[in-house]
Amino acid sequence: MPLEKKERALLMKLFYQNNSNLSTALREYHHLNGLRKQPMSRRALKKMITKFEETGELGVLQGKGRKRLSNETAEEVPLAAVERAPGSQYSSKSARAVSRDLSLTKSTVRNVLRSIQDPHCASAET
Numbered sequence: 001m002p003l004e005k006k007e008r009a010l011l012m013k014l015f016y017q018n019n020s021n022l023s024t025a026l027r028e029y030h031h032l033n034g035l036r037k038q039p040m041s042r043r044a045l046k047k048m049i050t051k052f053e054e055t056g057e058l059g060v061l062q063g064k065g066r067k068r069l070s071n072e073t074a075e076e077v078p079l080a081a082v083e084r085a086p087g088s089q090y091s092s093k094s095a096r097a098v099s100r101d102l103s104l105t106k107s108t109v110r111n112v113l114r115s116i117q118d119p120h121c122a123s124a125e126t
Contacts, residue, residue, distance in 0.1 A: 003039060008048065008058045011039075015049060022046055069108065076102055077112040 003011070010032075014025040022042045030038060040048075052058060080098045095109040102109070 005059055007039070011045060012049065012052060012058065015045070069112070073102075073104065073108065074112055074115075077104070077109055078116055081113065 007029075011025060011029055014028050015022065018024040018028070022045050026038055026040070026042060026045060029035075033039075048058075077098060080101050081094075084094060084097055084101070095106050095113060098104075098113075099106045099109045
């Protein structure tokens with residue numbers, strides 16, 4: 001379970017109060033909060049401190065997670081699917097062929113096409 005920002009700040013404070021001693025800082029944090037086991041390993045605390053000294057931030061940095069679908073991609077996929085329709089004997093919505101043409105993943109193409117068919121589909125918006 002990740003530590004909250006207040007808990008991280010307390011760990012950092014204890015670390016610097018104890019002359020940069022990882023073990024002592026963890027032990028004091030353990031006793032202050034009445035925990036049965038350590039909140040994190042010494043190695044994890046060392047990594048957190050190094051990251052803090054480099055960036056000056058305690059929390060997780062922004063930029064992680066799923067990327068949003070660009071408007072350009074959302075417009076290109078249906079156009080490519082329609083252009084492909086006359087030459088295809090199967091379907092105008094061949095995700096594999098469109099993904100090859102646009103250099104996108106099949107899942108991205110499928111999600112865009114699904115959002116066109118069913119505009120209320122929540123998973124297609126991401």
